[in-house]
Amino acid sequence: MFDVAVFGSLFLTLFVIMDPPGITPIFLGLTSGRPAKVQRKMALQAVCVAFGVIAVFGVLGHQILDYLHVSVPALMIAGGLLLLLIALDLLTGKTDEPTQTKDVNVALVPLGMPLLAGPGAIVSVILAVQDADTVGAQLSVWTAIVAMHVVLWLVMRYSLLIIRVIKDGGVVLVTRLAGMMLSAIAVQQIINGVTQVINGA
Numbered sequence: 481m482f483d484v485a486v487f488g489s490l491f492l493t494l495f496v497i498m499d500p501p502g503i504t505p506i507f508l509g510l511t512s513g514r515p516a517k518v519q520r521k522m523a524l525q526a527v528c529v530a531f532g533v534i535a536v537f538g539v540l541g542h543q544i545l546d547y548l549h550v551s552v553p554a555l556m557i558a559g560g561l562l563l564l565l566i567a568l569d570l571l572t573g574k575t576d577e578p579t580q581t582k583d584v585n586v587a588l589v590p591l592g593m594p595l596l597a598g599p600g601a602i603v604s605v606i607l608a609v610q611d612a613d614t615v616g617a618q619l620s621v622w623t624a625i626v627a628m629h630v631v632l633w634l635v636m637r638y639s640l641l642i643i644r645v646i647k648d649g650g651v652v653l654v655t656r657l658a659g660m661m662l663s664a665i666a667v668q669q670i671i672n673g674v675t676q677v678i679n680g681a
Contacts, residue, residue, distance in 0.1 A: 483620040490608045490624040496662040497566065497600040498530075498628065500635040501646070501654040506595065507636045510586040516640075522587035523636035529592025531629045534605050538625065541606030552610065553680070556673030559603030563666035566600050570659030573652070596632060600662075 507526075511519045537544070545555065605625060612618045635642060646654070 481616040482623070483614075483617050486608070486612065486617050486620040487624045487627075490604070490621055491628055492661075493604050493608075493665055494601055494624065494628040495631070496658040496665065497563065497598070497604060498596055498632060499570065499655060499658050500632055501642075501651050502570065502658065503591075503595060503632070504635060504639045504642055505648070505651060507591065507639055510591060519639075520637050522585075522591070523633055523639075525585070525587035526591035526596060526636065527629050527633040529588050530596035530601075530632070531625070533593055533597035534601060534625060537602045538605045538609045538622075542610055545606070552607070553673040553676040555603060556607060556669050556676070559600065559607065560666045560668075560670035560673060562603060563600045563662055563669065566598070567659045567663035567666055570655050570662065573655075 507523065511522055514522075545552070605621075608621045608624075609618070612621045
């Protein structure tokens with residue numbers, strides 16, 4: 481059966497990591513001066529790239545861990561530290577906004593990777609897929625991943641309207657709130673990893 485708790489947990493985690501409100505001004509900056517049709521196309525390209533990267537790690541994550549001889553608790557701690565760094569950037573407003581490049585499609589780099597499909601999202605998906613031990617849980621995990629990318633696409637596609645509604649102050653406020661939530665998730669993930677290491681010792 482579809483597990484609403486698993487869906488909600490992963491969707492919320494990916495939401496605060498990928499930060500759709502926070503990506504909006506970056507997307508507008510990278511695509512400024514381009515026709516609306518091109519902006520919509522770039523939004524779709526960025527989301528497709530991010531989904532492809534995350535899907536690969538979701539499917540092959542366990543094999544990658546085995547090949548590198550990395551334990552799940554170690555991955556949880558490392559992932560928690562990465563999430564904490566991202567959360568601190570969100571809280572302090574020190575996120576770097578990349579500039580346009582002529583030789584690289586900004587929808588692929590840096591929008592698709594690493595802004596959307598960053599290390600925090602990848603680690604969270606690997607752990608979620610690995611913990612989903614039933615068909616219903618797996619369905620919930622992948623539904624959450626797809627739903628998150630649909631949200632990202634909608635936010636970027638209609639970013640001009642969103643900016644007019646919530647203004648710059650609204651974007652900053654939502655970004656700070658996301659940072660607070662993400663920091664709590666990060667600390668909890670680190671605690672869980674350390675606990676598993678102690679129990680396994």
